[in-house]
Amino acid sequence: MKQDQAETIALGALAWLAGNEELLPVFMNASGLSETELRARAGEPELLGSVLDFLLMDDAWVIACCDARSLSYTSLMQARAALPGGAQVHWT
Template structure:
């Protein structure tokens, strides 16, 4: 799945919104990143922040499945979006 930057940012925004509404997982994210709720709310439109949320969600298949099921996305969409957002370029060691 190849996404445009706009579509990747839409998925990133959906991920931020979904995480914001998840009372169990949001504190885990905040604790892992050191961010507080004000910083979380202030950064939702930042593609770098969206990428960090996707990185966090991609750490656990259950989190990705729950997000994709809630948003009606294919399970590969978050990884595809992450690849397009800042820092998601494939690393080539050769």
């Protein structure tokens, strides 16, 4: 997946997250971002990667987001891998 496609998927995931009244405050607290900062940085690939990292912590979140956005369940992980910091680390 190319970075521009990954950014589009991540922006959709951010939009889904922003519309989730229960989960958005959890992300905001975990990230330390204010609403103003989130809006200002929404297009930054690093922030979008953080959104995907957050959603990928829970299968239920992945399923809900992907179902709402009509995406395959692997698309968030694939998008994360295409954004800065998303490469898998191999320790051997």
